[in-house]
Amino acid sequence: MKLILSDKKLGISRPDNPGIEIIDLSALKIANCVGCFGCWTRTPGRCVIRDDATRVYPLIARSDTLLYVSRIRYGGYDSVMKTMLERAIPIQQAFIRLYKGETHHLQRAVEPKHATIIAYGATSEEEKRLFEQLVARNACNMNFVSHRILFVEESELDVTVTNVLKEWERS
Numbered sequence: 001m002k003l004i005l006s007d008k009k010l011g012i013s014r015p016d017n018p019g020i021e022i023i024d025l026s027a028l029k030i031a032n033c034v035g036c037f038g039c040w041t042r043t044p045g046r047c048v049i050r051d052d053a054t055r056v057y058p059l060i061a062r063s064d065t066l067l068y069v070s071r072i073r074y075g076g077y078d079s080v081m082k083t084m085l086e087r088a089i090p091i092q093q094a095f096i097r098l099y100k101g102e103t104h105h106l107q108r109a110v111e112p113k114h115a116t117i118i119a120y121g122a123t124s125e126e127e128k129r130l131f132e133q134l135v136a137r138n139a140c141n142m143n144f145v146s147h148r149i150l151f152v153e154e155s156e157l158d159v160t161v162t163n164v165l166k167e168w169e170r171s
Contacts, residue, residue: 001111002168003063004161005056007070007080011158015165021059025080028052032083039090045108046090053087061091064111066144067164069157071121075130078121085138092141104140115139115147116164120154 004010004022014022030053038048047054060066070081077085092105117135122128128151139147152160 001063002065004067007078033086040094057088060088061110066113066115068117072119072131075127110143112145115144117149
């Protein structure tokens, strides 16, 4: 399954491929994670907050190809995307493993992923560098086997997303 998570409505036509899911996070009701760890203890693998995030994080777990579209804020994901990624913690377990000499959470039936992140709104090269470091660190916990970041202007989003979809069709 291929998944597109965007922090804003995209002006692209919906792909004919039923194996591609597009989610506009800005149109969903997603509360902040409260850090209760109920998803690890009381209801393993399920968040105790009942909102739209509970529909999204299982899709993240099942997808083998991801496209994140997010504005960059202070070298990180914008709040809409960051909130969703924090709420996806139920796809990990409380248990720790050694991975490449570092400690990381065990995944809970999470497909290995090829990820593309389209990042827009960067104000400086330093902000881009910080974002690259963040994505590289997150890749270990998100089960990315590969990832790439495309820095674009906001006006180039739809064209860039369309080009990524064409790449998916060819692969």
